[in-house]
Amino acid sequence: MSQLIISEVFGPTIQGEGALVGKPTVFVRSGGCDYRCSWCDTLYAVEKKYKNEWHTLSTEEVWSQIQALSPTPILITLSGGNPALQDFAKLIEIGHKAGYTFAMETQGSLSKPWFKQIDYLTLSPKPPSSGMETKWDAFEKSVSLAKSPEAISIKLVVADDIDFKWAHEVQQRYPQFDYYLQPCNLQADEVTLEQGLQSTRELIDQVVAVGWHQATVLPQLHNILWGNQRGV
Numbered sequence: 001m002s003q004l005i006i007s008e009v010f011g012p013t014i015q016g017e018g019a020l021v022g023k024p025t026v027f028v029r030s031g032g033c034d035y036r037c038s039w040c041d042t043l044y045a046v047e048k049k050y051k052n053e054w055h056t057l058s059t060e061e062v063w064s065q066i067q068a069l070s071p072t073p074i075l076i077t078l079s080g081g082n083p084a085l086q087d088f089a090k091l092i093e094i095g096h097k098a099g100y101t102f103a104m105e106t107q108g109s110l111s112k113p114w115f116k117q118i119d120y121l122t123l124s125p126k127p128p129s130s131g132m133e134t135k136w137d138a139f140e141k142s143v144s145l146a147k148s149p150e151a152i153s154i155k156l157v158v159a160d161d162i163d164f165k166w167a168h169e170v171q172q173r174y175p176q177f178d179y180y181l182q183p184c185n186l187q188a189d190e191v192t193l194e195q196g197l198q199s200t201r202e203l204i205d206q207v208v209a210v211g212w213h214q215a216t217v218l219p220q221l222h223n224i225l226w227g228n229q230r231g232v
């Protein structure tokens with residue numbers, strides 16, 4: 001079976017972001033990323049200096065950990081780092097046979113044939129404030145490999161006005177998808193509740209001001225509930 005580089009497996013908790021917010025889920029977080037966003041809130045799954053904390057596990061071992069956390073079928077969310085660097089095909093096959101469903105969070109920079117096995121694919125291309133540049137041909141390849149257009153949702157982080165303008169342009173370029181906007185948590189280690197709420201209110205004001213009425217604006221619910229802690 002394929003080997004997977006895993007930062008952590010945790011849950012059940014709730015999905016705190018995007019289209020499936022509030023849904024009970026187990027997270028499988030892979031180690032390693034082809035990006036390095038300026039405000040990434042999971043650097044321990046990105047930067048090489050944390051490599052010694054990651055585990056090389058067989059698909060079977062990851063599956064055992066999931067089953068220990070949730071013996072009954074649940075939504076499994078693959079995140080990272082960039083989970084598209086790994087080969088999750090076998091894990092998804094085993095999980096589906098046992099009645100589990102799969103969501104994945106990825107930035108859309110890399111795609112794999114096994115994307116078509118994912119039930120809920122969240123693509124999260126990165127805005128200018130991240131310091132990353134989106135290659136739209138790679139994003140479109142990820143789109144084309146999804147199970148169906150309906151399986152895709154787009155989650156965009158907005159840190160400032162330039163990001164907001166960019167996000168609105170992305171929506172106008174790809175109007176066929178549902179868009180979830182989330183404020184950037186700039187103080188990744190100690191976001192205060194009030195900052196999280198204020199940035200969400202500001203994002204709502206921006207959406208309303210431009211008449212982007214199809215957008216969904218959500219704070220990171222897990223951050224509001226627990227702060228920027230690991231394992232929730």
Ligand SMILES: C[S@@+](CC[C@H](N)C(=O)[O-])C[C@H]1O[C@@H](n2cnc3c(N)ncnc32)[C@H](O)[C@@H]1O
Nearest residue numbers: 039040041042080081082105106107124184185
């Ligand atoms: C940590 S990433 C891992 C998956 C994948 N690399 C990606 O970026 O989509 C999961 C989600 O968290 C978002 N995110 C990361 N840092 C954030 C921050 N400081 N504030 C708000 N959202 C953040 C990302 O944009 C992405 O949608």
Ligand SMILES: Nc1nc2[nH]cc(C(=O)O)c2c(=O)[nH]1
Nearest residue numbers: 014015016017079105222232
């Ligand atoms: N509860 C919870 N929801 C999340 N949604 C996306 C997460 C991530 O870090 O990928 C995340 C996470 O780490 N925890």
Ligand code: SF4
Nearest residue numbers: 033035036037040081
């Ligand atoms: S792409 Fe995702 S995991 Fe990678 S650095 Fe950016 S936010 Fe972090």
Ligand SMILES: [Mg+2]
Nearest residue numbers: 041042079220
């Ligand atoms: Mg996170």
